[in-house]
Amino acid sequence: MFDGAPLLSIITFLPLVGALAILLIVQSDDPEILARNARYGALWTSLVTFVVSIFLWFGFERGTADFQYIEHVEWIPDFNISYQMGVDGISMPFVLLSTLLTPICILASWDSIKVRVKEYMIAFLVLETMMVGMFCALDFLVFYVFFEGVLIPMFLIIGIWGGARRVYSAFKFFLFTLAGSVLMLLAILAIYFETGTTDIQVLLTTPFPAEMQKWLWFAFFASFAVKVPMWPVHTWLPDAHVEAPTAGSVILAGVLLKMGGYGFLRFSLPMLPLASADFAILVYVLSVVAVIYTSLVALAQEDMKKLIAYSSVAHMGLVTVGIFTATQQGIEGAMIQMLSHGVVSAALFLVVGVVYDRMHTRLIESYGGLVERMPAYAVVFMVFMLASVGLPGTSGFIGEFLVLVGAFQANTWVALLCATGMVLGAAYMLYLYRRVIFGKLTKQDLRSIMDLNWREKVIFAPLIAIVFWMGIYPASFLEVMSASVANVIEQYQSAQIMSEGSSLAAFRPGE
Amino acid sequence: MISHDLSLVLPEAFIACAAMTLLMIGVFRGAGSMRLVLGLTVLALAVAGVLVLTSPGGRALAFNGLFVTDGFSGFMKILILLGSATTIAMSLGYVEREQMDRFELPVLMLFATLGMLMMVSANDLISLYLGLELQSLSLYVITAFRRDTVRSSEAGLKYFVLGALSSGMLLYGSSMVYGFSGTTSFDGLAEVISSALDAGASPSVGLIVGLVFVMAGLAFKVSAVPFHMWTPDVYEGAPTPVTAFLASAPKVAAMAMLVRVMFGPFGDLFVQWQQIVIVISIASMSLGAFAAINQTNIKRLMAYSSIGHMGYVLVGIAAGTEAGVRGVAVYLAIYMVMNIGTFACILCMRQDGRMVEGINDLKGLGKNNPLMAFALAFLMLSMAGIPPFAGFFGKYFVFLSAIESGLYTLAVIGVLTSVVAAFYYLRIIRLMYFDDPDEVLDRPIGGGMTLVIGGASLAMILFVIVAGPVVNSAAAAAAALFTG
Numbered sequence: 001m002f003d004g005a006p007l008l009s010i011i012t013f014l015p016l017v018g019a020l021a022i023l024l025i026v027q028s029d030d031p032e033i034l035a036r037n038a039r040y041g042a043l044w045t046s047l048v049t050f051v052v053s054i055f056l057w058f059g060f061e062r063g064t065a066d067f068q069y070i071e072h073v074e075w076i077p078d079f080n081i082s083y084q085m086g087v088d089g090i091s092m093p094f095v096l097l098s099t100l101l102t103p104i105c106i107l108a109s110w111d112s113i114k115v116r117v118k119e120y121m122i123a124f125l126v127l128e129t130m131m132v133g134m135f136c137a138l139d140f141l142v143f144y145v146f147f148e149g150v151l152i153p154m155f156l157i158i159g160i161w162g163g164a165r166r167v168y169s170a171f172k173f174f175l176f177t178l179a180g181s182v183l184m185l186l187a188i189l190a191i192y193f194e195t196g197t198t199d200i201q202v203l204l205t206t207p208f209p210a211e212m213q214k215w216l217w218f219a220f221f222a223s224f225a226v227k228v229p230m231w232p233v234h235t236w237l238p239d240a241h242v243e244a245p246t247a248g249s250v251i252l253a254g255v256l257l258k259m260g261g262y263g264f265l266r267f268s269l270p271m272l273p274l275a276s277a278d279f280a281i282l283v284y285v286l287s288v289v290a291v292i293y294t295s296l297v298a299l300a301q302e303d304m305k306k307l308i309a310y311s312s313v314a315h316m317g318l319v320t321v322g323i324f325t326a327t328q329q330g331i332e333g334a335m336i337q338m339l340s341h342g343v344v345s346a347a348l349f350l351v352v353g354v355v356y357d358r359m360h361t362r363l364i365e366s367y368g369g370l371v372e373r374m375p376a377y378a379v380v381f382m383v384f385m386l387a388s389v390g391l392p393g394t395s396g397f398i399g400e401f402l403v404l405v406g407a408f409q410a411n412t413w414v415a416l417l418c419a420t421g422m423v424l425g426a427a428y429m430l431y432l433y434r435r436v437i438f439g440k441l442t443k444q445d446l447r448s449i450m451d452l453n454w455r456e457k458v459i460f461a462p463l464i465a466i467v468f469w470m471g472i473y474p475a476s477f478l479e480v481m482s483a484s485v486a487n488v489i490e491q492y493q494s495a496q497i498m499s500e501g502s503s504l505a506a507f508r509p510g511e
Numbered sequence: 512m513i514s515h516d517l518s519l520v521l522p523e524a525f526i527a528c529a530a531m532t533l534l535m536i537g538v539f540r541g542a543g544s545m546r547l548v549l550g551l552t553v554l555a556l557a558v559a560g561v562l563v564l565t566s567p568g569g570r571a572l573a574f575n576g577l578f579v580t581d582g583f584s585g586f587m588k589i590l591i592l593l594g595s596a597t598t599i600a601m602s603l604g605y606v607e608r609e610q611m612d613r614f615e616l617p618v619l620m621l622f623a624t625l626g627m628l629m630m631v632s633a634n635d636l637i638s639l640y641l642g643l644e645l646q647s648l649s650l651y652v653i654t655a656f657r658r659d660t661v662r663s664s665e666a667g668l669k670y671f672v673l674g675a676l677s678s679g680m681l682l683y684g685s686s687m688v689y690g691f692s693g694t695t696s697f698d699g700l701a702e703v704i705s706s707a708l709d710a711g712a713s714p715s716v717g718l719i720v721g722l723v724f725v726m727a728g729l730a731f732k733v734s735a736v737p738f739h740m741w742t743p744d745v746y747e748g749a750p751t752p753v754t755a756f757l758a759s760a761p762k763v764a765a766m767a768m769l770v771r772v773m774f775g776p777f778g779d780l781f782v783q784w785q786q787i788v789i790v791i792s793i794a795s796m797s798l799g800a801f802a803a804i805n806q807t808n809i810k811r812l813m814a815y816s817s818i819g820h821m822g823y824v825l826v827g828i829a830a831g832t833e834a835g836v837r838g839v840a841v842y843l844a845i846y847m848v849m850n851i852g853t854f855a856c857i858l859c860m861r862q863d864g865r866m867v868e869g870i871n872d873l874k875g876l877g878k879n880n881p882l883m884a885f886a887l888a889f890l891m892l893s894m895a896g897i898p899p900f901a902g903f904f905g906k907y908f909v910f911l912s913a914i915e916s917g918l919y920t921l922a923v924i925g926v927l928t929s930v931v932a933a934f935y936y937l938r939i940i941r942l943m944y945f946d947d948p949d950e951v952l953d954r955p956i957g958g959g960m961t962l963v964i965g966g967a968s969l970a971m972i973l974f975v976i977v978a979g980p981v982v983n984s985a986a987a988a989a990a991a992l993f994t995g
Contacts, residue, residue, distance in 0.1 A: 076979045078986055119881075141907070145898035145975070152892060155937070159945045160877075167945050171937060178897075178933055182926035185907070189914040189922075 006071045008085040011053050011099065012133040018045025019125035026118060035117035039110060042121035046103040046128065053099040053132075060092055062479050065487030067138060067201060068092075075139075080197050084138040089484030090265055090335065091135045093477065094258055097342045098131040100462070101254045105247035107459050108350055112246060112357050113161060120161060124247070127153040131255050135262065140188045140198035147263075148181055150256065154248065162243040169236075169243035176236040180226035187219030203271060204491070210274045210499065217275035220268050227260030228320060230283075231290035234313045241309035242362075246353030249305060253312050254346035258338050261319045265331065269323060270488045273495035280324040284414045290317035291421030299428040304352045304362045307432055308345060311388065314421055315341045321418055322403035326492050330406020331485045332478055337399030339477065340387065340470055344396060347384045347463045351377075354456055355436075358449050364432065369441030374451040378437045380460050385433045387467045389426045395470035516573040519580050522562040522588065523628050529555035530621040537614030545612040549603055552617040556596040556624065563588045570991065572634065576696050579634035582991025586840060586984060587631045587767040594760035594847045595624040601855055601963055602752030609657075609866070611750060616656060620756060623649035627764035631771070636685040636695040636725075639768065643681070643732070646761060647674050654749040654757070666748025673741045677731030684724025691717035700776035708779050719783055726787055729772065732765035735825060736794035739818045746814035751866065754810055755854035758817055762850075763843050766824055770839055773828060774992055781831050788829040793924050795822030800931035809857055809870045812935065813850075816894060819932055820846050823909055826925055830912035833993045838908035840985035845905040845974070849893050852967025856887045859956040859964070867952075870939060875948025883956060884943045886968035893971040895936040896929050901974035908982070 022041045028034040061068060067086035075083045087095060106124060113120050127150065134146035151174055159170035192198050195206055208216065226233045237257075241249045269276050291314045298310035315337065322334030354377060355370070356362055371378040387394035390401075400422060407415035441447065452460070470477060517524060533555070537548050563585055570581040599620050606612045622645060629642025651674060655667020689695050692703045707714060731738040746754050773784060799819020806812040824846070827838035860867050876884040893902035906929065913922040956964075974981070 074979070076982050078979075078983055119877075145903070148898045148903070152897060155940075156944060159941060167941055170941070170945070171934070174937060175930060175934060179927070179930045182930055183923070186910065186914065186919075186922050186926060189907075189911045192911065193915045 006085075007052070007056060007059075008069050008087065008095075008132075008136045009071055011049055011056065011095065012085070012129055012136060014049045014052065015045055015102070015125040015128040015132075018042065018049075019122045019129075021045075022118060022122055022125070035114075038118040038121045039106070042106050042125055043103060045125055046099070046106055049128065050099040050103055053096055056087070056092060057096055060087075060089075060480065062089075063483050065089070065483045070138070075142075080199075081141050082139055082199070083142055084199060084201075085133075085136045085142075086138045086201070087136055089481035090488075091262065093335070093339055093480060094135045094255070094262060095132055097258070097339060098128060098135065098255050100466075101251060101342070101346055102128040104346070104350075104459050104463070105250050107455060108250065108353060109245065109247045110455060112353065116160065120157070123153040123156050124251075127157070127251060131251075131259075134259060138200045140191065140200060140203070143200070144181075144185060144188060147184075147259065148178070150259070151177055154252065154256065157248040158240055158244045161245045161248070164243070165239070166243045169239040172236045173240040176226050176233065180223040180233075183219045184223035187216045190216065190219075200266075206271075207495065207498070208272065213272040213275035214278070217268060217272045217279060220263065220272070221279075224260040224263040224268070225286075227263065228257060228316045229260070229313060230286050230317070230320060231293060231313065232286075234290065234294070237313060238306050238309040241312075241349075242303060242305050246349055246356065249309075249349040249353075250346040253308075253349060254342045257312060257316055258342055261316065261323065261334065261338050264320065264323050265334070265488065269326065269331075270491045273492040274499050276324065276326070276492070277496055280326070280410075283320050283324045284411060287317040287321045288414060288417045288421070290314060291321075291418055292424065295421050295424035295428060299424065299431065301428075302363055302365065304364055304432065304436070305349065306362075307364075307428065308348045308352065311425065311428065312341070312345050314425060315345070315388075317421070318400060318403050318418060321414060322399075322406055325403075325406040325410040326489055327406040327409050328482070328485060328489060329402045330410065331488065332481060333399050333402025333404075333406055335481050335485070336395065336470065336474060336477060337403055340395035340399045340467070343463050343466050343470075344384050344387045344394075347380075347460065347467075348388060350456075350459060350463075351381050351384060354452065355449075359445065364435050366443065367436045367446065368439045368443060369437075370446065370449070371437045372441045373446065373449050376452045376457070380452065380464065381433065381437060383464055383467060385429050387471070389429050390422060393468070393471045395467045395474075397471060398474045516578075519566070519571055519573040520578060520632075521566065522559040523625060523632070525562060526555060526559050526621060526625045526628065529558075530618055530625060533614075533621065534618050537618060540614075542613075545606065545614045545617070546603070548614040549599065549617040552621050553596050553600050555621065556592050556599070559628075560589060560592040560596070563592065570994075574638075576698060577635045577638040578629075578632050579697075580632055583767070583771070583836075583840075583988045584632045585991075586988035587763060587843075588628055590763045590844055590847055591624065591627045591631070591760045594763060594851060595620065595627075595756070597851050597963060598752065598756040598759055598854070600959065601755060601851075601858060604957055604960070605750070605752045605858055605866075608864075609750070611657060616653060619649045619653050623653070623756075624760065627760055630764045630768045633768065633771070634697045634775075636688065636697075639772070640678075640682060640685065643768070644678060646764065647678065647732075650674075650757060650761065653753045654745055656753060657750050662748040663750060666745045669748075670741055670745045673731070677728045677738065679728075680724050680731075681728025684721045684726075684728060687717055687721030687724065689721075691715050691721060697771075697776040701778060704777070704779045714780055714783065719780070722777055722780060722784060723787065725772065726769075726784065729765065729769045730791055733762060733769060733821050733824075734814075734818055735791045735821050736798045736818060737791070739795070739798065742818055743811045743814040746817075747808055747810045747868075751810065751854070751858055751868075754813075755851065755858065758813065758854060759847050759850050762817065762821070763847055766821070766839065766843055770828060770836055771992065774831075774836065785829055785831055788825055789918070789921055792822050792825035792829055793921065795819060795825060796925055796928040797822075800928040803932070803935045806935070807870055808868050809860070809873075809939075810868055812870060813853065813857070816932070816935075817850070819928070820894075822928075823906060823925060826913050826918075826921060827909040829918060829921060830909075830916040832912055832916055833989050834915055835909075835912035836989035836992055837982070837986045838905075838910075838912045840988050841908045841982055842905035844981065844985065845893075845901045848967050848970050849890050849902060852886065852890045852964055852971070853894070855960055855963040855967065856883060856890070859883065859952070859960055861953040862950050864953065870942060872950065872952065873939060873942045874946045875943070876952065877944040879948055879951050880954055880956075882961075883964060886964045888940050888943065889968040889971045891936040891939050895933040897933070899972065899975045901971045904974060904978060904982075908985075
């Protein structure tokens with residue numbers, strides 16, 4: 001159906017076209033009509049985008065590590081910079097994750113956003129363009145433009161529609177991320193100077209000198225570690241999550257954090273294999289600290305959103321461990337963990353959003369005994385809570401299990417400490433669930449709380465389906481990525497062997 | 512031969528004649544001729560632009576090597592003419608409202624533009640000084656144009672005293688350079704220096720001291736730290752359209768002149784002047800970033816912002832390569848457009864008919880005038896260098912050249928200060944969108960202003976599409992300077 005059509009560009013820029021259409025066409029003097037038209041415009045745009053992106057999933061050729069759906073247009077020819085798009089098994093699932101979560105976010109904001117609805121919808125559609133473009137980009141400059149471009153709509157979403165301390169959080173989010181990214185920009189420039197190209201496909205097979213790799217690695221690390229976020233640069237995340245509107249948190253946890261993991265997997269590991277091997281231990285240490293420390297912090301939280309935000313840091317710590325084990329299981333586990341976390345934590349923020357919309361508080365102590373009034377809600381909450389804990393049969397289990405298998409091969413202590421973190425993860429999630437759902441319904445104002453309405457059920461249904469699909473039959477996801485992951489590992493290992501070979505040759509020059 | 516010379520200076524000659532004619536028109540028609548003169552000024556600049564565009568390419572010398580035209584001067588002249596014409600046109604509404612409608616203002620701006628064109632085309636220390644002084648003297652006068660207000664007169668006086676000092680330094684440096692090399696011609700200087708270096712002699716100390724003085728004088732004109740002190744006061748005190756004018760075309764001209772002087776006559780002394788440029792670049796970027804944080808007056812804020820931006824342009828010069836000059840050219844083009852757009856917004860900041868300048872007056876603009884807020888947000892993000900806006904590409908090409916030349920420390924400091932600077936640009940967006948309005952800005956802002964603001968902000972976002980051609984013409988301009 002889309003043979004020869006620039007499918008990736010369509011998926012990337014369709015939301016932008018929709019945003020422009022809403023900006024220019026949707027005009028009305030009546031704010032009610034304006035808001036309604038903007039909502040429907042955004043919903044339809046994002047749904048159509050999602051439908052188009054499904055073709056990507058079915059048309060994608062499994063079993064090859066090559067980039068597919070490649071598009072190539074000259075952009076700044078004198079500098080050898082071109083607009084290049086393409087996906088492989090690592091980036092394609094993230095494209096779908098982004099296109100899936102956007103319509104869900106728009107639905108989730110249907111009633112809760114009441115002011116400046118039109119601008120809100122435009123911001124979300126622009127955000128979608130930036131996210132999808134970032135995962136598809138095959139040119140470094142294009143990648144960077146999208147990577148940074150994400151900051152602008154997110155800054156506005158937190159700053160305009162956020163909570164009480166929204167200004168502080170929006171600035172913190174923007175400046176933290178920007179500070180990391182500009183260092184990556186310098187690394188990109190250095191790479192361009194070294195090789196004369198910004199074509200990612202070419203760069204992935206270019207060996208860099210070992211000394212240079214170290215500096216480049218740190219520059220990339222600065223950017224991706226803030227994005228993931230890794231301890232100790234994670235502090236922007238709880239603030240941003242708490243203050244952002246529900247849908248903003250969903251996208252933040254669902255997609256934006258994955259940009260860091262994706263960056264490690266796409267660039268750090270295959271392009272800078274020697275430095276990655278040298279500094280893997282650093283990543284392990286920071287990740288283990290993140291897993292254990294943030295889990296303990298989560299245990300002490302009084303605010304539901306903050307608790308889930310800290311749990312995100314812990315889960316993403318597992319992802320970084322998995323990536324830098326550089327084993328098939330570890331990386332595939334990290335991928336599944338990212339996808340799973342993308343769905344599960346997004347859903348958990350939606351779950352919090354449901355009660356927040358009704359009661360306008362996120363404090364855990366304001367709730368209790370919700371199961372009496374909201375049975376459907378309790379079930380949905382339980383599914384995602386258990387998926388977050390990593391119960392077998394849910395997506396979380398597959399990710400955590402594979403990461404641990406990979407970690408055991410790389411370093412037993414890391415695996416052991418990560419497993420401890422998971423126990424803590426179960427503790428804080430179950431503790432949260434018990435305090436909110438179980439117990440006696442004693443609070444007076446909770447007596448009239450309503451269960452999920454049809455719109456909320458529609459939002460949760462696909463997410464629940466994916467959680468179980470990924471948990472019960474992960475093969476349909478693994479087969480998409482395995483060839484690309486194997487390719488990354490092969491590159492990584494051959495670089496290690498080459499380097500050992502050359503150092504041996506230097507050691508025994510006579511032979 | 513004289514006809515050949517005249518054909519090369521045709522745009523300048525035309526502007527000179529036009530300025531004098533307009534002066535006479537103004538004198539004979541008396542009060543109330545401002546509108547006509549202003550319109551004709553813009554027209555004259557447009558005609559000069561056409562003349563520049565149609566002039567033959569390639570490097571050519573005129574008047575015994577005092578004057579040069581090449582691809583570089585052509586590129587910069589187009590920028591200058593565009594900047595001058597737009598800012599002069601923008602001033603119309605303001606000068607009429609604020610009773611500044613005297614015909615001398617556009618004529619003086621035209622003379623200043625003539626001086627700028629001379630500066631970019633100067634090929635001799637003497638002609639450079641002549642162009643610079645014509646520009647500076649005109650600017651001193653228009654800064655103090657509202658002579659009945661204390662702020663404007665004070666700004667004009669400050670500008671004049673410090674400007675005269677810097678001109679003195681430039682002149683003193685020039686005389687030293689002449690004394691130790693025996694020539695003021697750029698080509699002659701380049702020859703003297705390169706033959707001395709070829710012979711294995713180190714450049715004479717006197718020449719280097721002269722060079723340092725020349726650089727100090729030029730650094731003043733581009734308002735680079737530590738010669739920046741006049742900038743905030745002059746920007747704040749001058750009438751806003753004059754500030755807009757000051758902040759756009761003269762910056763381009765002074766920077767172009769600095770590039771030509773550094774790479775032309777003193778190209779072989781690169782090792783000597785590179786350190787100076789690096790130091791003032793770092794100082795400018797840092798001061799521009801940190802000092803602007805606490806500003807509450809938007810014109811002062813823009814002054815510090817321009818100091819910072821000049822620091823980024825200097826990064827390209829410090830690279831000392833053709834790529835560096837290309838980065839400078841791209842950066843200047845983008846900087847000028849975003850600056851004009853921003854000042855157009857500032858000119859629209861009125862409450863109940865009177866001008867306001869506090870950044871807090873922008874509060875809630877996102878609600879009151881969504882389109883203007885949108886455009887200003889684009890411009891601010893571009894100033895901060897956030898992709899996909901044009902300002903990012905300016906920084907990209909400048910830092911690219913720095914990395915190519917191995918100036919890693921400079922590049923790292925540069926990007927980090929840009930993060931700091933992002934804070935105050937974001938603060939403006941925050942005021943417009945996150946806060947509720949105290950007092951509403953007047954509407955409507957008028958068709959012409961809408962056009963300028965809309966055009967500038969669209970240029971910021973559409974740059975991603977036209978990046979190729981712009982970068983190519985900048986590259987051609989840079990190449991012209993190097994193939995000599």
